[in-house]
Amino acid sequence: MATLPTYTFNPGPAAVYPELRQYLTDAFEEGWLSAPHRGERFTALVRHCLDQARAKLNIPQDYTILFTSSATECWEILAQSLTPRRSFHLYNGAFGQKWFDYARALRPGCTGLRFDINDVPDPATLPFNPEETDLVCLTQNETSTATQLRDSFVLNVFNRLGPALLAIDATSSLGGVQLKFIKADVWYGSVQKCLGLPAGLGLMVLSPRAVARAREIGDKAHYNSINSMVSNMLNHQTTHTPNVLGIYLLSRVLQAREGIKVIAPHLQERAQKLYDYFEQVQPLGLRPLIENPEARSTTVIGLQGPPAVIDEVKRRARDEFGLQLGSGYGDWKTTSLRIANFPAVPDAAFEALVQFFEKVRSEEVVK
Numbered sequence: 001m002a003t004l005p006t007y008t009f010n011p012g013p014a015a016v017y018p019e020l021r022q023y024l025t026d027a028f029e030e031g032w033l034s035a036p037h038r039g040e041r042f043t044a045l046v047r048h049c050l051d052q053a054r055a056k057l058n059i060p061q062d063y064t065i066l067f068t069s070s071a072t073e074c075w076e077i078l079a080q081s082l083t084p085r086r087s088f089h090l091y092n093g094a095f096g097q098k099w100f101d102y103a104r105a106l107r108p109g110c111t112g113l114r115f116d117i118n119d120v121p122d123p124a125t126l127p128f129n130p131e132e133t134d135l136v137c138l139t140q141n142e143t144s145t146a147t148q149l150r151d152s153f154v155l156n157v158f159n160r161l162g163p164a165l166l167a168i169d170a171t172s173s174l175g176g177v178q179l180k181f182i183k184a185d186v187w188y189g190s191v192q193k194c195l196g197l198p199a200g201l202g203l204m205v206l207s208p209r210a211v212a213r214a215r216e217i218g219d220k221a222h223y224n225s226i227n228s229m230v231s232n233m234l235n236h237q238t239t240h241t242p243n244v245l246g247i248y249l250l251s252r253v254l255q256a257r258e259g260i261k262v263i264a265p266h267l268q269e270r271a272q273k274l275y276d277y278f279e280q281v282q283p284l285g286l287r288p289l290i291e292n293p294e295a296r297s298t299t300v301i302g303l304q305g306p307p308a309v310i311d312e313v314k315r316r317a318r319d320e321f322g323l324q325l326g327s328g329y330g331d332w333k334t335t336s337l338r339i340a341n342f343p344a345v346p347d348a349a350f351e352a353l354v355q356f357f358e359k360v361r362s363e364e365v366v367k
């Protein structure tokens with residue numbers, strides 16, 4: 001078996017917290033792997049997990065938190081339960097595009113607008129009619145292109161919604177960015193990115209307005225209709241046997257972590273240092289994939305360069321430093337790499353990463 005890298009910068013599934021080894025043992029010994037999901041012990045765990053999520057992620061008290069199996073499942077739930085007519089999708093990469101595709105497969109009237117990866121679109125000119133649109137859909141952090149929409153943009157869209165609801169894919173920022181939950185109606189993400197956990201659990205966060213809208217629409221035709229999920233969650237239960245282990249691990253990780261107020265500025269600072277380094281030094285010609293600083297993600301850093309350099313850097317980082325870099329995605333697969341700046345990736349990994357680039361750069365100068 002090949003040796004495992006010391007650190008992984010894969011943007012998902014991503015680095016997990018080392019404490020997970022202990023939490024997994026605890027879960028086994030405390031009997032969570034066979035705990036009944038309608039019993040009092042489980043509902044107390046859910047209550048604790050939701051309290052931790054509110055406290056550590058700053059989720060408002062009046063917002064409802066639901067468990068799903070993934071972010072992908074959320075795409076389908078939103079089309080089924082909150083989109084009787086159509087949604088409008090603004091996107092610049094593969095995840096936003098997939099959301100649009102899944103929504104359109106169920107509701108053919110859905111519309112979308114693709115924007116350039118270096119653009120910050122003008123919220124005033126988005127082509128949707130608020131009276132005829134159920135849901136406006138944004139990908140706050142587009143993992144595939146390493147771009148991010150800032151608070152001010154989301155707020156501007158929120159202020160132009162009229163009766164439409166605002167839904168936000170925050171899969172690779174939930175737990176890494178201070179999201180302003182009150183400025184949208186639906187937020188969702190999965191735990192294998194900024195929450196440092198194994199895959200298999202998603203979170204959906206709903207405003208009171210979104211819960212009320214789901215009730216008016218009245219979808220009950222799916223096992224994970226929002227209405228059924230919300231009424232089960234009133235008793236801290238789920239519609240089906242959930243990922244109890246995942247919920248247990250999430251509650252342990254959230255409890256041990258600092259609040260997002262501490263975590264987010266730290267990630268922002270690490271991101272800024274890396275962007276500055278690649279902009280100024282450009283080791284082997286590698287530079288930020290996103291040229292516009294206003295469009296750059298703080299949790300996923302994209303770099304671009306010639307395919308041969310990308311290949312060599314990935315191979316040598318792994319072989320010589322035990323560092324697993326994330327590959328490019330979609331259109332940028334061969335000409336970019338991605339570095340996850342997630343909370344479970346320690347500062348030591350970033351120090352090793354810069355040392356690696358300094359080493360390959362000094363050899364290049366000698367040649």
Ligand SMILES: *Cc1c(COP(=O)(O)O)cnc(C)c1O
Nearest residue numbers: 012070071072095143171172190
């Ligand atoms: C990873 C990711 C998804 C998909 O998450 P799953 O848990 O695999 O469903 C969706 N959107 C974004 C922005 C992502 O980064």
